[in-house]
Amino acid sequence: MTLRRLLLLAQIPFWVLLVGAFVLLSAALDARVQATERATRTRTELAAMGQVMQQVVNLETGLRGYVITGEPVFLEPYNVARAVLPTTLAELDRGNSAGRPRLNRIRTLIDQWQAGVALPEIAARQRSEAAAAALVKSGQGKKLLDRIRAEVAAYTAEQTEYLNGQEAVALSQLRRLRLTLYGVGGFALLASLLATLGSAEVLSRSFGRFTVAARRLTDGEAGVRVTPRGPAEIQALSGAFNHMSEGLTLAQQQAQTHAETLAARNDWMRRLGEFGDWMQAARSLEEGARILENALPALLPGTRGVLLQHNASRNLLLPLATWGGESGAATSPDGCWALRRGEMVAPQGERLAPPCLGGPGGDYTCVPLFSHGETLGLMRLRPAEAGEKLPAALLALLPGIVRQVSLSLAGLRLQDRLLQQSIRDPLTGLFNRRRLEDELAAQTAHATATGSPLSLIAIDVDHFKRLNDTFGHDAGDAALVRLSAALRELAPAGSTPARPGGEEFSLLLPGYDLTAATAVAERLRAEVAAWTLSHAGITLGQMTVSLGVAGYAPPLSSPAALVRAADEALYAAKRQGRNRVVLSEETRPEAWLTLTTA
Structure with missing residues (x-):
């Protein structure tokens, strides 16, 4: 029934x-x-x-x-x-x-x-x-x-x-x-009461068996079954319960596996968050590269690879960070299919294109790095063991890692760009007055603490106003750019070539005494005096500079005193006929030092 x-x-x-x-x-x-x-x-x-x-x-x-x-x-x-x-x-x-x-x-x-x-x-x-x-x-x-x-x-x-x-x-x-x-x-x-009681008695006996079985099932007992008897629907329900019991046992096993997977995913997310925090704390691309080399092996276990970024001309990919024993070398971006297509290219994926042209081979997975519509570079990775393939789970996580890396690199590049804009002169590319003052404070403190020599060369273009008035400001700017290039070439490593403003230039020389600094100033003066400048097909004639050299030593015991001594030497060179180098000792700084420090 x-x-x-x-x-x-x-x-x-x-x-x-x-x-x-x-x-x-x-x-x-x-x-x-x-x-x-x-x-x-x-x-x-x-x-x-x-x-x-x-x-x-x-x-x-x-x-x-x-x-x-x-x-x-x-x-x-x-x-x-x-x-x-x-x-x-x-x-x-x-x-x-x-x-x-x-x-x-x-x-x-x-x-x-x-x-x-x-x-x-x-x-x-x-x-x-x-x-x-x-x-x-x-x-x-x-x-x-x-x-x-x-x-x-x-x-x-x-x-x-x-x-x-x-x-x-x-x-x-x-x-x-x-x-x-x-x-x-x-x-x-x-x-109705009598009919309900009769029906309830029949149903309660049937469902009572399900209640006992369900309680045993919730208590964790495995293999719980209900004997099929009673009306046809109750028998069908018994079969469904038995099937559910078997499925629940299987689901418990799968849930345990998922829990372990989720725990591993949470640990990976925690590491990814820590990586983002460290990258936010970095202040330069070099620091970011070191953090990447430490973080990528943990975020991409079982892989090795290299992270490449575009150079300033965007005609080369330069290695920024490597991990897993991979070696990096500069390569051209033109032969990379991932950069051409703007998407990840994996060796195990089906594609019509051949391996990267001129690249390291076809066993790499290449992922382009994008941020705000700009291509920053490329991540190239492969399994640590030759002949293996990257797991599907790792490939699923890869876009998230690449996105985080791209955002971090974009932030560091922007930070570096803003820093350069704040300390560089936009016309010549030399350091500006702000950076020169910071370096003066740091280097004078270092010279005071260690007793090492420190010199400053003040440079001024002779008759620059006449050059501007005669040939125009474009010609004047071209002359300043040529002079800044020469100053940058002659500046020793560790020195600070700067343009404080106008036609004035400076060169801060840590570790150089007055004699060595004078030699550098004389080389610059002689090289400039030998030029015959032209601009837009017009000959500008000869260009000369006047230079003042000052050494950091008593009584020049402050950055302001050093700058003033170099400026006084520069003014003396102007008074003596220009196109010459004058040392601060020849200007007797003690005559104005009292006024400066009063």
């Missing part, structure tokens, strides 16, 4: 009782409705009869007023009542077969009063008041009106008695309907 059939059989007594109750309730309700309709109709007839009586009174009142006064205006109630009465009597007569004889008598009496009393009195009053008074005194009208009132009273009494009877019947029907409802409801509840 199926569960559906069992439940249907349990509900049959309830349905039978429900049908019987419906029949009883329908009959009682019909009787109640009919009694109520009859009572309502009787009330309507009584109200209509009251209107008839009121119209009769209006007839009599209008007639008496006219007879007494002789004014036609007093006949208005009479005329209105006379027009309305036929309609009201016709409505009363419609569907009222029991009261029709008395209605006919009332209609006849009213017609008699009209013909025998009203019309004659009106006609008599039109002739004379005495004739009308004589008709009134005859008493015929009063007799007819008394008979009309008696008939109306009798009709009202009959209808009232009938109404009371109908209301009593309606009340009786209401009590019977209420009792029927109570009885049917009680029996229905009892039948």
Whole structure:
């Protein structure tokens, strides 16, 4: 037996009782409705009869007023009542077969009063008041009106008695309907309760087995099964439960595996976050490269590779960081399919293109580095063991790592670019006044602490204003760029060539005493004096510079004093005829040093 059939059989007594109750309730309700309709109709007839009586009174009142006064205006109630009465009597007569004889008598009496009393009195009053008074005194009208009132009273009494009877019947029907409802409801509840208890007993025995089995399953017991017996649906449910139990055991094993995978993924995400924090703390690409070499083996285990970035001309890829024992070398970006296509290219992927042209071979996975629409470089990696392939899980993580690396490198490149813009002169590329002052402070402190020599050369282009006025500012800028290139070439390693402003240049020489610095200044002066400059096909003539050299030693014990001494030496060179080198010792700095330090 199926569960559906069992439940249907349990509900049959309830349905039978429900049908019987419906029949009883329908009959009682019909009787109640009919009694109520009859009572309502009787009330309507009584109200209509009251209107008839009121119209009769209006007839009599209008007639008496006219007879007494002789004014036609007093006949208005009479005329209105006379027009309305036929309609009201016709409505009363419609569907009222029991009261029709008395209605006919009332209609006849009213017609008699009209013909025998009203019309004659009106006609008599039109002739004379005495004739009308004589008709009134005859008493015929009063007799007819008394008979009309008696008939109306009798009709009202009959209808009232009938109404009371109908209301009593309606009340009786209401009590019977209420009792029927109570009885049917009680029996229905009892039948439903019994059917529910019977069905629940059958189902509770079946589902009780599932409850026990489910509790054993939730307690961690493996291989829990339920014996299939009972209705067909319960047997099917038992089979589904057994199948679920087997699937749950398998799911628990898979969940354990996923948990271990998730733990490994979380650990990898933690390492990726730490990598991002370290890269944010870096202040240069060199520091970032060292962090990458330490982080990439942990983020990409079982791999080796190299991270390459574009050079300034973007015609070469230069190695920035390597890991896993990989060696890096400069290579051209033109032969890289990954850079051409802007997407990752893996050796195990199906593609129509051959291996990278001129590259290290086809066993590398190449991923381009992008940030804000700019190509920064390339990540090239392969398995640590030759002949193996990169795991699919690692390839899935690779885009996230590349994105983090790209953002970090873009930030470091931007930071380096902003730093260079803040310390470099935009025209010549030399350090600006700000960087020169920072280096002066650092190098003078170092010279004071260690006693090592330190020199400063102040350089100024001779007659630069005349050059600008004669040939234009473009020619002047070209001359300054040529001089800055020569200064950069002659500047020793560790020195600071700078352009504080205008046609003034400086060269800070840590580790150089006054003699060595003078030799550098003389080489620069001689080289510039040997030039014959031209710009835009126009010969600019000879260009010369004046140079002042100062050494950092007592009494020059501050950066400001060193700069002032070099400037004084430069001014002395200008006064002595330009195109020469003058040492600060020749300017006797003690004469102005007191003013500087006061």
